[in-house]
Amino acid sequence: MSSNxxxxxxxxxxxxxxxxxxxxxxxxxxxxxxxxxDEFAKHLLDGVFNRREQILSGECHITYSALDKSGGxxxxxKYFAAFDFAESRWRWDVEESTGPLQAKYLESDGVSYFYNxxxxxxxxxxxxxxxxxxxxxxxxPRLVGLTGAGDLHAHAPYGRIKEIINGFxxxxxxxxxxxxxxxxxxxGPMSDHWLNLQVYVIDVERLVPLVLETRLxxxxxxxxxxxVLERSTTKWKEMGGALVPVEFETRYMEMGDGxxxxxxxxxxxxxxxxxxxxxxRFDYRDFGPFPEGTAIVDTRLGKPVIxxxxxxxxxVANTPMxxxxxxxxxxxxxxxxxxxLLGVIAAAxxxxxxxxxxxxx
Numbered sequence: 001m002s003s004n005x006x007x008x009x010x011x012x013x014x015x016x017x018x019x020x021x022x023x024x025x026x027x028x029x030x031x032x033x034x035x036x037x038d039e040f041a042k043h044l045l046d047g048v049f050n051r052r053e054q055i056l057s058g059e060c061h062i063t064y065s066a067l068d069k070s071g072g073x074x075x076x077x078k079y080f081a082a083f084d085f086a087e088s089r090w091r092w093d094v095e096e097s098t099g100p101l102q103a104k105y106l107e108s109d110g111v112s113y114f115y116n117x118x119x120x121x122x123x124x125x126x127x128x129x130x131x132x133x134x135x136x137x138x139x140x141p142r143l144v145g146l147t148g149a150g151d152l153h154a155h156a157p158y159g160r161i162k163e164i165i166n167g168f169x170x171x172x173x174x175x176x177x178x179x180x181x182x183x184x185x186x187x188g189p190m191s192d193h194w195l196n197l198q199v200y201v202i203d204v205e206r207l208v209p210l211v212l213e214t215r216l217x218x219x220x221x222x223x224x225x226x227x228v229l230e231r232s233t234t235k236w237k238e239m240g241g242a243l244v245p246v247e248f249e250t251r252y253m254e255m256g257d258g259x260x261x262x263x264x265x266x267x268x269x270x271x272x273x274x275x276x277x278x279x280x281r282f283d284y285r286d287f288g289p290f291p292e293g294t295a296i297v298d299t300r301l302g303k304p305v306i307x308x309x310x311x312x313x314x315x316v317a318n319t320p321m322x323x324x325x326x327x328x329x330x331x332x333x334x335x336x337x338x339x340x341l342l343g344v345i346a347a348a349x350x351x352x353x354x355x356x357x358x359x360x361x
Contacts, residue, residue, distance in 0.1 A: 041171030041183050044202055049162055051207040052142040054242040057084045059271040059281070061095075062139065067263040081139065082281040088127075089282045092138045104287045105138055111300075113284040120291060122284065124298045124307070141245060141268070145209035145234035149250035149264045168198065179204050186217075194218060197226055208236050208243050228253050240273030 059082045066075040076098050082091040090107040102117040112127040139152050147161055168185040176182055183200040194216050201211035211233055217226035232250040236243045248266040253259065280286045292311035297304050 037172045038170055041173055041185075042166070044173070044181065044183060044204070044207075045166065047207040048146070048202060048209060049166075051243060052146070054274075055142055055244060056086055056242075056274050057277050058082070058141070058240070058244070058273040058275075059277060060141070060244075061269040061271070063267045063269075065265045065267075067265065069259075069261060071263070081141075082277050083141075084277050084282070085142075089277075090138060091281050093287075106282060106284055106287070108282040108284075113287070115284070115287045115290075120294045122287070122290065122294060122296045124284075124296065124300065126300050139266075144245040144248045144266070145212060145232070148212065148214060148230055148232060149248070149266075152266075176201065180210065206236070206243060209234060227255065228258065229255070239270055240275060242273055244268065244270055244273055246270075 059080070061078065061080055064075075064077045064079075065073050068074050076096075077094060078096040080091075080093040080095055083089065088107065089109075090105070092105045094103050104113075104115040104117075106113040107127045110127060112125045114123045114125065115121075116123075140158050142158050143152060143161055146165060151161070168187055170186065172184050174182040174184075181202050181204050183202055185198045187196050187198045195218075197213075197215040197217055199211075199213040199215060200209050202208070203210055211231065213228055213232075214230040215226040215228050230250055230252055232248065234245055235247040237246050238244075245266075246268050248268075250264045251260045252262045254261045290310045294310040295306055296308040296310070298307050299305075
């Protein structure tokens, strides 16, 4: 009897020690799904950014389409892009657009060039200027899948967007099927009762974002009850030793019923990736031939200076831009209106003075 008791006691002690050992191991190296979520999330994002930064240079034709509820095309813009990130050189040509703007943009050697074919002008400026070109503006392929379609054309530097995303904290992860992980951040309150969520679905093996959602969640409900405002999906292919986007689509949802209200889509047709880009791509003269009368203007110092007018060779260089003068008719009308107003005010003051004098008498 005592022998059996001793065996049971020994087994209980061993089992207890084994449980203590398992707890200690879990504290030192917990299973993957129990590790600190924020630490793993940052590790995952680092891998994604490293993968994006494998795109060093390239040439690409991009088609942008804005679709309505029924999928009909409302706006479409086709443009050509060339870039060399190591040399900080960019080029963006609007080749075809349903909108009025036909523009070309270039950054090279610390100078930007903006050619507006509709206005017959080429502007020389400092780089990084916000051109307000909306869907016609520059797009950084490294940002595709990491931010919404609305931010792709904001000319926000890649490093700045990376800094913002890396600034997210308290990330949570959830393992999905087929080697995917959901990465969720609460990126700030929208109001007293609503929280803004940023949700990524990452392909862990290839380290690329497949899905990006912007959600709203009431502070008193679970994450699973959050409302999707935008949902972006990205398709990728390998080329030149890097993974590059071939399609990026964002669907905007209606708050009430969750139906799609509109869609934007980008299709990428790559000519080359991580191969030398011809130097002529980064020369503003490659924008031409310019029509006669096109003004080449330097605005880097704030005051526009005409450097050249195409087709006019003499008496133009370093000429200050003329300030448009108001027509003589407008000037005379303005002066007459001012005089009339002064007359009304003088008459009113005179009448008031006469009333006061009459009251004194």
